Amino acid sequence: MSSPVIWMAFPLALALILFGLQRYTRWVTLSGVLLTAGMALLAILLPVEQPMQWLNLSFKISDTLNILGRKFTLSSGDLPFVAFIYFIASIWFLGSLAAKTTPSFIPLGLGMVIFLIAALTVDPFLYAALLIEIAVLLSIPIMSPPGIKAGYGIQRYLIFQTLAVPFILFTGWMLTGVENNPADAVLATRVIIMLGLGFAFLLAIFPFYTWIPTLVEEAPPYVTGFVFVMLPMIAVMFLLNFLDRYTWLRSDLRIYDTLRLTGVLMVTTAGIFAAFQQNLGRILGYAVIVETGLALLSISSASVIGLGLFSAQLLTRACGLWLWALALDGLKQRLPALGFKDIHGVLRKFPFISASILLALFSLAGLPLLAGFPIRLSLLDLIAQSTQVEGQSSSLSTQFSFFVQSQTAVVWIALGLLGLFVAGFHSLLIMASPGEEPGWSVGEKPAMLVPLSLGMLVLFLIGLFPHWFLPGMQAILRGFIHLLS
Amino acid sequence: MSLDGLALPAFILLIVTSMVVLLSRDWRWSLVALSTQYLGVFYFVAQNWPFSMAVIKLVVGWMAGAALGTTLVGQRKLEGESLSFAGRVFPFLAGCLVIILVFSLAPQVLTWFPNHTSIYLVDGGMTLVMMGLLQMGMTGQPYRVILGLLTMFAGFEVLYASVEVSILVAGLLAAVNLGLALIGIYFITNSTAEGSL
Numbered sequence: 001m002s003s004p005v006i007w008m009a010f011p012l013a014l015a016l017i018l019f020g021l022q023r024y025t026r027w028v029t030l031s032g033v034l035l036t037a038g039m040a041l042l043a044i045l046l047p048v049e050q051p052m053q054w055l056n057l058s059f060k061i062s063d064t065l066n067i068l069g070r071k072f073t074l075s076s077g078d079l080p081f082v083a084f085i086y087f088i089a090s091i092w093f094l095g096s097l098a099a100k101t102t103p104s105f106i107p108l109g110l111g112m113v114i115f116l117i118a119a120l121t122v123d124p125f126l127y128a129a130l131l132i133e134i135a136v137l138l139s140i141p142i143m144s145p146p147g148i149k150a151g152y153g154i155q156r157y158l159i160f161q162t163l164a165v166p167f168i169l170f171t172g173w174m175l176t177g178v179e180n181n182p183a184d185a186v187l188a189t190r191v192i193i194m195l196g197l198g199f200a201f202l203l204a205i206f207p208f209y210t211w212i213p214t215l216v217e218e219a220p221p222y223v224t225g226f227v228f229v230m231l232p233m234i235a236v237m238f239l240l241n242f243l244d245r246y247t248w249l250r251s252d253l254r255i256y257d258t259l260r261l262t263g264v265l266m267v268t269t270a271g272i273f274a275a276f277q278q279n280l281g282r283i284l285g286y287a288v289i290v291e292t293g294l295a296l297l298s299i300s301s302a303s304v305i306g307l308g309l310f311s312a313q314l315l316t317r318a319c320g321l322w323l324w325a326l327a328l329d330g331l332k333q334r335l336p337a338l339g340f341k342d343i344h345g346v347l348r349k350f351p352f353i354s355a356s357i358l359l360a361l362f363s364l365a366g367l368p369l370l371a372g373f374p375i376r377l378s379l380l381d382l383i384a385q386s387t388q389v390e391g392q393s394s395s396l397s398t399q400f401s402f403f404v405q406s407q408t409a410v411v412w413i414a415l416g417l418l419g420l421f422v423a424g425f426h427s428l429l430i431m432a433s434p435g436e437e438p439g440w441s442v443g444e445k446p447a448m449l450v451p452l453s454l455g456m457l458v459l460f461l462i463g464l465f466p467h468w469f470l471p472g473m474q475a476i477l478r479g480f481i482h483l484l485s
Numbered sequence: 486m487s488l489d490g491l492a493l494p495a496f497i498l499l500i501v502t503s504m505v506v507l508l509s510r511d512w513r514w515s516l517v518a519l520s521t522q523y524l525g526v527f528y529f530v531a532q533n534w535p536f537s538m539a540v541i542k543l544v545v546g547w548m549a550g551a552a553l554g555t556t557l558v559g560q561r562k563l564e565g566e567s568l569s570f571a572g573r574v575f576p577f578l579a580g581c582l583v584i585i586l587v588f589s590l591a592p593q594v595l596t597w598f599p600n601h602t603s604i605y606l607v608d609g610g611m612t613l614v615m616m617g618l619l620q621m622g623m624t625g626q627p628y629r630v631i632l633g634l635l636t637m638f639a640g641f642e643v644l645y646a647s648v649e650v651s652i653l654v655a656g657l658l659a660a661v662n663l664g665l666a667l668i669g670i671y672f673i674t675n676s677t678a679e680g681s682l
Contacts, residue, residue, distance in 0.1 A: 068653040130657035137664035141671055149676045150627040158668065159621050162634055165661070166641040173648045
């Protein structure tokens with residue numbers, strides 16, 4: 001028995017069975033929830049590569065599985081992250097009882113999770129690009145409901161994610177050349193450009209993110225939120241894998257300056273664009289972009305603290321997007337569209353849904369007392385304090401000093417977050433305005449009301465007691481030995 | 486039997502078929518061209534991969550074409566899609582520009598590849614990649630986007646085969662190709678259910 005069999009092959013077999021049983025929606029959902037929660041629990045409890053005794057049997061779970069001459073390795077250092085992914089998936093699957101999802105959401109979502117985990121375990125790890133692409137292909141049917149023509153957003157999503165594959169695979173081949181000849185500066189630059197383009201497509205980095213708001217506007221919000229939590233999380237971990245494995249890449253200042261520049265541009269532009277949106281779905285799309293930008297900024301600090309902030313951000317991002325996506329889905333079930341002209345007075349008719357949307361938005365914007373605040377504050381502090389050593393800055397940071405230098409970067413980031421606040425207050429104004437029917441009522445059913453209330457409570461709890469939740473998240477980065485040293 | 490002398494005809498085949506995929510509004514011609522295109526892909530991949538592995542490209546390409554064709558048979562709404570004269574000439578000129586661009590860039594790109602790589606392989610791979618990108622950039626129809634993606638991916642596979650030989654990669658690339666075809670089928674059935682493709 002090996003760990004990839006337990007956390008990948010076995011769930012994959014069950015996902016296939018659930019796919020065949022998808023007409024029993026409730027049973028399939030419950031099975032999916034139990035399976036993913038069980039996998040998360042096992043990842044916490046089961047030791048890998050250590051002898052164990054059960055009854056009179058003595059055995060050991062190995063961490064490697066060989067398939068077609070290549071290795072899939074899931075070591076004990078990777079298990080906290082696997083537990084986290086499965087935990088998030090189980091929460092998301094549980095929420096699908098309240099949200100309106102396609103019957104295939106659970107089996108395909110589970111399949112997606114498995115391929116994303118496989119992406120982090122394959123050796124050579126560059127093949128991960130292909131496994132991520134398969135996960136993307138699995139996500140298409142759940143985001144494009146049957147009977148509705150695939151829109152512009154979903155087409156662009158497929159195109160951009162597919163375009164990432166060639167760049168990343170070619171980078172892998174070039175990297176071997178750099179390893180053999182580290183002094184070849186031209187080849188190193190070429191690798192950085194190819195790698196940058198690959199991740200620009202994969203992570204929807206500025207300026208390749210225009211399809212995200214369109215996709216959120218078109219597709220069912222709940223499943224789209226699931227995809228936007230899972231995919232960028234794995235993609236960033238994939239990026240960290242690159243930095244962890246290649247010393248020369250890790251020590252090249254251009255990488256960190258590029259990350260900071262793109263992070264600042266993403267947060268600023270997406271935040272400002274969000275302020276001018278007239279659709280709640282599109283605002284969610286821009287918030288996703290801001291989140292990705294903040295993740296890049298955390299990594300760009302090239303410090304253990306920055307990485308810790310990135311890991312903590314994964315939790316707050318997942319909580320915020322879960323709540324927002326669920327509430328938005330609830331609203332979409334009750335209204336013809338999510339444009340501002342359609343949501344007048346919804347706060348008076350659906351107070352829990354509306355409050356959830358607003359709280360999630362403000363949390364992602366960094367409002368004090370909510371989950372996003374401690375991380376935003378620490379990140380801004382970290383960036384403000386980061387000083388570049390004389391003579392150690394790359395040409396990129398000199399050319400774009402207006403964006404990259406610590407003080408100006410903080411101003412730009414704050415401007416982007418301010419844009420999200422404006423979007424939040426604008427939404428609040430529209431939602432609270434008197435609609436056709438005066439007076440207040442609670443239009444939500446308990447099936448929606450309970451998860452939303454819990455979600456809001458969690459946002460407050462993380463915001464009020466961050467030290468209970470966030471430090472433990474650093475365990476998910478245990479696999480990156482070099483980056484954490 | 487040596488097939489070395491077929492590089493130029495295979496390259497020409499890729500130009501012609503990718504141009505037909507780009508220009509044809511009749512799905513039958515598009516799919517015939519796409520399937521024929523995989524012959525050229527197979528030839529170039531076989532230059533670097535063992536024959537038995539290179540055949541995977543051919544089989545997978547034909548399977549993708551057959552799967553799309555089987556779905557499209559009987560979809561009446563897809564027939565008779567006509568374009569104006571300008572609507573045909575513009576993609577043709579854009580395609581010609583792409584080919585000129587490939588000819589001008591390929592010698593430079595060739596220097597990135599291992600020494601044994603032939604210029605025709607790079608030409609062929611780049612032609613497919615760029616024609617696929619052009620196709621995706623010029624259409625909003627999901628079915629044609631899938632054709633563009635398959636073409637682009639085929640070009641990438643030609644180029645990548647010259648630098649990496651791995652059974653797992655071959656299997657994963659095959660899975661991605663078939664996955665793209667299945668997504669194409671899904672898009673087609675959704676589009677026709679709604680009344681337009």
